[in-house]
Amino acid sequence: MKPADDAPAPPDLDWRAVSEQLYRMRRALLVGACALLALVGGLLAWLVAWWVGAVLALACVGAAAWGLPAIRRNQRSWRYAERADDLLIAHGVQFRRLVVVPYGRMQFVDVAAGPLERRFGIATVTLHTASASSDAVVRGLPPAEAARLRDRLAALGEARSAGL
Known part of the structure; x- marks a missing residue:
């Protein structure tokens, strides 16, 4: 795996990439955190007000939409x-x-x-x-x-x- 052209690392070396499993582990952590946040949001929506659950559900969707591509790029940057x-x-x-x-x-x-x-x-x-x-x-x-x-x-x- 070669680094990007604007990376500070010398491009002419034999770079070794890390395992794809690093991404899978971090993805599982993100999905687990979002599921926990959705569970808390549902509980708060049931106990307090519906809008609290809606805000937490939107936070879950936003975290997943931003986090999944971010952890993929981070995994690919390790070498x-x-x-x-x-x-x-x-x-x-x-x-x-x-x-x-x-x-x-x-x-x-x-x-x-x-x-x-x-x-x-x-x-x-x-x-x-x-x-x-x-x-x-x-x-x-x-x-x-x-x-x-x-x-x-x-x-x-x-x-x-x-x-x-």
Whole structure:
């Protein structure tokens, strides 16, 4: 997957996209939140006034109409590329971000998957460096790819930091 022409990421790299399951998980969260909001709206309409339910129903429709395309674009913006000396992570639709993590600066690599992520078959890889403000996270990877990336980054990090 190549980044957009106006993205800050170098376009000539072998970019890897994250799993489609990231979109499906976020879509399920949005639909669940809208269903809960509709349920509360129906309860309030029954107890208080009909217009309260109408306002909440419109809010549900608006959230779904705006949210579904937004989470699709966000999922498609996540990508990463492995270079000889560092890992590049790019994401963002409106505010694009490119994180470059040198292998020698990594302290440890973490793979995490909560219950919902496990249900959808994805995991999150987090790279920890000495910097407290490091935002080196790759979301939505299949567990096998997350484990492969973790092992590769750990080996490269150990090899690069051995000379320090």
